[in-house]
Amino acid sequence: MKKNTIFTLSAIVLLVIFLFIANTTLDSYILRILNLCAIYTVLGLSMNLINGFTGLFSLGHAGFMAVGAYTTALMTMSVSTKQMNFFLAPLISPLDQIVWPFLPSLILAGILSAIAAFLIGAPVLRLKGDYLAIATLGFSEIIRVIFTNTQSLTNGALGLKGIPTTTNLWWSFGIAVFTIFIMVSLINSSYGRAFKAIREDEIAAESMGISLFRHKVLSFAIGAFFAGVGGGLLGNLIGAVDPLMFRFFLTYNILLIIVLGGMGSITGTIISAFVITIAQEVLRFLDEPMFPNIPALPGLRMVVFSILLMVVVLFFRNGLMGTREFSWDKLFGRFSKKPLAKGGTK
Amino acid sequence: MGGSAFYDNFLTNTGCIGISYIPVIPGTKQAAGADTLYLGGVYMTLEMFLQHLSNGISLGSLYALIAIGYTMVYGILRLINFAHGDIFMMAVYFAFFGVVTFGMQWYVSFIVAIALTGVLGITVETLAYRPIREAPRISILISSIGASYLLENLAIVMFGGRPKTFPQIAMFTDMVQLGNVHIQLLTFMIPVVTVVLLIALMYLINKTKSGMAMRAVSKDIETARIMGIDVNRTISFTFGIGSLLAAVGGIMWGLKFPSILPLMGVMPGIKCFIAAVIGGIGSIQGAVVGGFILGIGEILLVAFLPELSGYRDAFAFILLIMILLFKPTGIMGEKISEKV
Numbered sequence: 241m242k243k244n245t246i247f248t249l250s251a252i253v254l255l256v257i258f259l260f261i262a263n264t265t266l267d268s269y270i271l272r273i274l275n276l277c278a279i280y281t282v283l284g285l286s287m288n289l290i291n292g293f294t295g296l297f298s299l300g301h302a303g304f305m306a307v308g309a310y311t312t313a314l315m316t317m318s319v320s321t322k323q324m325n326f327f328l329a330p331l332i333s334p335l336d337q338i339v340w341p342f343l344p345s346l347i348l349a350g351i352l353s354a355i356a357a358f359l360i361g362a363p364v365l366r367l368k369g370d371y372l373a374i375a376t377l378g379f380s381e382i383i384r385v386i387f388t389n390t391q392s393l394t395n396g397a398l399g400l401k402g403i404p405t406t407t408n409l410w411w412s413f414g415i416a417v418f419t420i421f422i423m424v425s426l427i428n429s430s431y432g433r434a435f436k437a438i439r440e441d442e443i444a445a446e447s448m449g450i451s452l453f454r455h456k457v458l459s460f461a462i463g464a465f466f467a468g469v470g471g472g473l474l475g476n477l478i479g480a481v482d483p484l485m486f487r488f489f490l491t492y493n494i495l496l497i498i499v500l501g502g503m504g505s506i507t508g509t510i511i512s513a514f515v516i517t518i519a520q521e522v523l524r525f526l527d528e529p530m531f532p533n534i535p536a537l538p539g540l541r542m543v544v545f546s547i548l549l550m551v552v553v554l555f556f557r558n559g560l561m562g563t564r565e566f567s568w569d570k571l572f573g574r575f576s577k578k579p580l581a582k583g584g585t586k
Numbered sequence: 587m588g589g590s591a592f593y594d595n596f597l598t599n600t601g602c603i604g605i606s607y608i609p610v611i612p613g614t615k616q617a618a619g620a621d622t623l624y625l626g627g628v629y630m631t632l633e634m635f636l637q638h639l640s641n642g643i644s645l646g647s648l649y650a651l652i653a654i655g656y657t658m659v660y661g662i663l664r665l666i667n668f669a670h671g672d673i674f675m676m677a678v679y680f681a682f683f684g685v686v687t688f689g690m691q692w693y694v695s696f697i698v699a700i701a702l703t704g705v706l707g708i709t710v711e712t713l714a715y716r717p718i719r720e721a722p723r724i725s726i727l728i729s730s731i732g733a734s735y736l737l738e739n740l741a742i743v744m745f746g747g748r749p750k751t752f753p754q755i756a757m758f759t760d761m762v763q764l765g766n767v768h769i770q771l772l773t774f775m776i777p778v779v780t781v782v783l784l785i786a787l788m789y790l791i792n793k794t795k796s797g798m799a800m801r802a803v804s805k806d807i808e809t810a811r812i813m814g815i816d817v818n819r820t821i822s823f824t825f826g827i828g829s830l831l832a833a834v835g836g837i838m839w840g841l842k843f844p845s846i847l848p849l850m851g852v853m854p855g856i857k858c859f860i861a862a863v864i865g866g867i868g869s870i871q872g873a874v875v876g877g878f879i880l881g882i883g884e885i886l887l888v889a890f891l892p893e894l895s896g897y898r899d900a901f902a903f904i905l906l907i908m909i910l911l912f913k914p915t916g917i918m919g920e921k922i923s924e925k926v
Binding site: 295363364367373375379385386388488492495537538539542545549 | 666735
């Protein structure tokens with residue numbers, strides 16, 4: 241047990257050294273991709289908590305991200321930038337003077353997303369399966385429609401520009417590591433076991449004394465918290481947000497990550513967040529003209545990704561990892577005959 | 587990805603196409619004249635009201651045609667066919683290319699497009715749903731999202747992301763005058779076509795052998811198989827019929843709202859699923875009722891509360907959530923009890 245903690249700490253030290261070297265040597269394009277990898281890890285984990293571990297098929301992630309991204313942007317933008325952005329209708333009163341540092345803004349973003357999730361989840365989470373999917377999809381769309389129409393709060397369809405680009409490797413990887421830590425602790429706690437029990441069989445879980453409503457709302461709100469934080473990181477990485485960023489496509493991308501990684505595996509989500517984000521950049525050549533006489537086909541890259549999603553669902557339903565997780569013990573090949581102490585599906 | 591142009595167009599078009607628009611400032615009694623209705627804070631002449639209503643009915647008919655596809659597939663497979671909206675979009679493009687690129691007569695092109703769409707629907711079922719029919723429902727749902735995503739991206743690659751203009755055929759787009767009301771001919775034709783197709787569909791389901799097979803499969807797949815029904819063929823047939831109806835709806839949609847885009851199927855697709863849920867999923871009459879409620883409701887909401895027109899797309903979702911919370915089986919749905 242102690243040994244594993246040392247391994248984990250040394251892995252984090254290695255990551256810090258890597259980030260330090262990366263920050264000084266790599267160019268801004270690669271740094272941006274690394275940032276995106278870490279942010280998609282956060283987003284993937286948050287969606288996997290809801291969809292993979294608790295078995296609630298929610299498609300509302302883009303909405304929670306929108307709440308987070310707009311909150312962080314509005315809290316961190318300078319007063320003069322706000323005045324430049326809101327030329328059609330001035331920003332409502334207290335917000336136009338407030339400028340917060342990045343960390344409290346991110347926390348506020350997470351909290352507001354979680355509150356939104358609570359308000360949405362309380363009525364909707366009693367629905368099952370595909371009804372829940374369509375209702376959450378609907379809510380995320382309602383959030384987007386509201387943001388398009390509230391000119392004096394979100395600047396409507398124009399979006400926000402000139403957001404301070406605070407997100408760097410330290411922020412994104414720091415928060416990713418923090419998210420992984422929280423998720424692992426949560427999944428191995430009694431709450432995590434309750435979530436998994438709900439995923440396997442709601443009625444059985446309820447008859448074992450697990451409060452369905454409480455655990456579902458909790459999972460939904462925690463997932464939304466990290467989705468909001470991830471959205472905030474994304475907004476302050478790109479430097480601009482607008483309502484069209486947060487359409488179904490964003491949710492589909494994150495769904496692709498958790499399906500490829502394995503619904504219900506933290507390790508799988510982390511691996512596939514990196515694989516998918518890097519692959520999206522590497523495959524960019526598909527959108528360029530490939531042969532001299534054939535015109536370019538913009539969008540071909542996304543066709544490849546949609547085929548990938550189909551292939552994974554049809555032929556490798558468990559994704560990369562299924563519900564398995566990485567552990568140091570497994571890595572060093574020390575399989576003891578005893579059952580694992582911690583329980584769960586390791 | 588260029589979706590906003592479509593939605594903007596959609597908003598302006600659905601409000602006023604088919605109406606020779608009378609420049610009245612809504613909400614003023616002077617502008618509306620003596621013979622006025624006062625509803626929801628807006629003064630409106632009876633003619634204006636009738637124009638809005640007829641637009642609502644024709645939009646509702648289109649929703650109904652697409653919603654039937656959802657409800658039939660859900661009735662048999664218990665699956666939201668997310669790709670249905672994109673099959674609808676493909677139909678519009680097939681008809682577009684038939685007329686514009688291949689120079690066919692419009693009726694030839696429409697028939698070819700409808701047939702191709704039926705084939706497309708069956709293909710989607712065979713490739714994306716049949717291999718994992720025994721899998722957990724969540725996998726099938728993801729597969730249908732994947733199929734929808736694939737069709738959208740294929741359309742962007744093949745047809746380009748920019749909006750195209752659907753050919754305007756005089757026979758449909760001419761205006762007629764009834765009293766003081768100017769209405770596009772199409773606005774009358776859409777409900778008529780819908781009703782004719784509905785009668786044909788009811789005949790097919792209730793009076794023919796294939797229809798009996800469909801009803802049997804939707805009750806119980808295993809028992810139907812034991813009784814000698816070819817389940818795979820029946821399911822393909824259902825997808826085919828649903829896609830044909832979506833294709834007819836799509837072509838009329840293209841005539842009514844001529845700006846067409848690869849992502850044009852997303853919003854109508856989701857709204858029509860909502861219509862099916864409102865009416866009671868699994869019930870064809872329910873899907874029609876739901877489609878009309880949604881279509882008429884949307885148009886009248888924008889007509890009477892113009893300040894809420896930006897929230898138009900949210901209306902369907904709010905209605906959905908209300909229905910799911912208070913009457914989850916919909917208006918005409920059967921009560922489904924949960925098996926332990």
